[in-house]
Structure formats: C-alpha cells, structure tokens
Amino acid sequence: MQVAVIGAGAVGCYYGGLLLKAGHDVTFIGRQLHVDAINAHGLLLDTKTFNGRLPARAATDTTNLVPPDLVLFCVKSADTEAAGASLAGRLRPETAVLSLQNGVDNAERLSAVTGHAVIPVVVYVGSEMAGPGHVRHHGGGGLAIGPSAASEALAQMFQAAGVNITIADDISKTLWSKLIINCAFNALSAVAGISYGPMLEVEGTRDVVTRVVQEATAVARASGVAIPDDLLAHILNIPTLMPNQMSSTAQDLARGKPSEIDFLNGHVVRKGAELGIATPTNQALQLMVKLAERAKEGRRAD
Template structure:
C-alpha cells in the first residue's frame, strides 16, 4: 500500500516507520529539522521488542508525490489548516477519490449490517460535495481549528468498529481515526489500533 505521512514528528514518525517496516511504500512530507533528520538518518523505532532503523523517503513539498491510497495527517493542531491548504494530496482528483472510497466503505458496512443504502447514495454524496465552495469546512474541521472535542470516534470510529465486526475493510476511515486521534487523547487508543490493523493487513 502506498501511504503518505504529513508531519514526521513523534506520532507521524512512529506510525510511518512501523508501516514502512511492514513493507508499505511510505513517503513523509516534513519540513525543517524533521525533514533533514529523516533524509540523513531515516527513522529509528524503539519498542519492547528492540530497536530498528528504517530508511525512509522524505520530501518538503507534495507537488511531486505520486497518488497514494492512505494519508496519515499528523501535524500539530495549529499547523493543520496550513498543511491542508498546501497539500495537493488532498486536492482533486486525489481528494475526490478519497471521499468516494470513504463513502463506499460506509455503504459496504451498512449493507453488512442489514441496512443497505440506496444505489445512488454514494454518487449523491459526491455530487453534493462537489457543489460546496472551496472555503467550506465541516463542523469537525472547525472544531479542530478551535481546539474543541472532536466527533471522530462517533463517526469514522463507528465505521471502523462495525467494519471489524462484519469483516468489512475500512482503510480510509481507519486512517481518518488514526490521523485525528493525535489531536484528541481520548481516541488515541482507537487510532493506535487502527494503524496496527493496517500494519497487520
């Protein structure tokens, strides 16, 4: 799986290194000392099982990064909006693909739970999203900007839990939970579990 990690500090570096060590194609988008350190020394992961240094690919800009399947968004909360605006990873067509996959995961989980969505449900959501102005932000994005508690556990977290219950893969929502959990300690364990399940996949 090809994965981008936006932010290569403690959280992004740790999870990104685990994913790279598991054989995934991981690219880090970083800046300043983190960028130089990743380029020179790679990433060293220390766990109870021992210490491992993983060579990694690190870049300063997203412009030259090829399309990815997952994005771990691990910047500090006060850098989130700047990173999102700068990241072509989240712009069309990649952003549209990510939204479509997230909707398809919801539809698959709903079907597994015996509550199938209409045949046009996913297309309807994508169509509505396409009409929103570029400056529009969801309520959770505004909560994140203002430092308020997030609903990620009740939204994407619920999709992940039900997916695990029914054996339905939910990699996009796992990535959402893992990325946003770094901004909300109450969901940190859920985020770790989500990334662990990706590593084991």
C-alpha cells in the same frame, strides 16, 4: 499501499514507521531537521520490541507527493487549515484521510479545507522525537477509528502492522473522552515539567484533576456527547499505568514550540462559554500554559 504522513512528528513517525516496517511505501512530510535525517539514514524506529533504521522518503512539503492511498494527518491543531490546503489536488477520490490529532473538531476542519471526507482517529500512544529522524515509543499505541466504508479494511491493515485498533461506534464520545484526558494532565505536566506519576503524588493534584474532568464532562454532555460515568476513575488511574509519561504539551513547551492548549482546555472554555457552563479550572490551566509560553518567548528574546 502508498502512505503519506503529513506532520512527521512523534505520532506520525510512530504509526508511519510501523506501516513502513510492515512493508508499505511511506513518505514523511515534516520539518527540515527530521526530513534530512530520514533521507540520509532512514527513520530510526525505537519501540519496546524493535529498534532499527527503516529506509524511507521524506520531504518538507507536498510539492512532489504522489497521490497516496492513505494519508495520516498528524499536524498540530493550529496548523490544520494550512497543512490541509497543501493537499489540494493531491488526493484521489478513493484516498483515505485519517486525522490523528488532538482535539475534537480537526476532522471537520480538515474536510472543509480539502473538500474530502476525513475519518477521525483517537490516538493512545506515548512517543517522542528523541532526535532527528528518531521516534521513541514509551507506551500504549492503540487507535480508535471512526466508522466509514473504509474503516474495516484500514483496521485490518493497522492490525497487520501491529497496531491494536478498534472501530468506535460513537466516535464523538471517544474524541471527547480523549480530550478530557488531555485536559486533565497536559497543562499540569507542562507547567511543572513533571511526568504523570509524581504529579499525582503532590497533595491537591487529584482535586484539581477532578475539577477539570467535571467541568469538561459537563460541557461535553451539554453538547450532546455521552461521556461514560467511570471516566474520572479511569483518568485517575492513568498515572499508575504511565508514570513516566510527559504530556505532549510538556514536550512542546520544553522545545519552545507552540502548544495545542487552545484546542484542549481552551476548547472546553470556549464551548463552556457558548453553553453557559463555568469552566474556571480549565481556564486557569489554559492561562498557565500560555503564560509559560510567553515567558519562554521573553527568555529567547533576551
């Protein structure tokens, strides 16, 4: 299958790399640093069970992209419209487009830009770009895909590539549950530069995480989303399962890249304001990350 990965970062390179290893023809669209490394040496896929280089094609834009059978759309939420516009005229009617992005509304935003159906996917993986063209897997790796006519065949393809994937009956519930997990941990991990395990050992952290989850759950339920009652207990157990994981927001902040905080805690704050639900803890975490970003900008300017 011809696969295009739009946004060849930690998520795109991990899942694109697994499809590449399984024999699919994968083209990676990403930043110059990674594109040059992939074209020169192949993608370095570094997982729990495999470590090796896989020959692949990469480019910094879609100018010469052959219309693919499958698109893995993995750009940051703020770049959805711009990256989506680059796909105009490059999709066939039968092309399957998957949004593997944080947040809850990217599939709709991408579909509006491309005029093409987009299937939302929820990602449960810990991975990072450990160097140019080098994706390192830390844990997890499962996917939940929204229902569509193509979802069963796509699920079989991912399963064959070693990805545990489920078709979610209620993808809105799954998207919001993942968003709430991100709201709970991403900002705290980023501002403190701390992984999940040690974070929860600090007195008071559980209380803050609990308030974040309660606020976000109230907003989700007021939006008509059926958040499960045991989500908080599940979230508080995540640091035990992934003690060494740093959030994607922490990785962005460490590298001086814009974060997605406005589409995580910020989304909860905006929706809460629309619905008349107070979200002070989420707002505080959103602000903390934006202040940290501003501080880094100031240090670079100096």
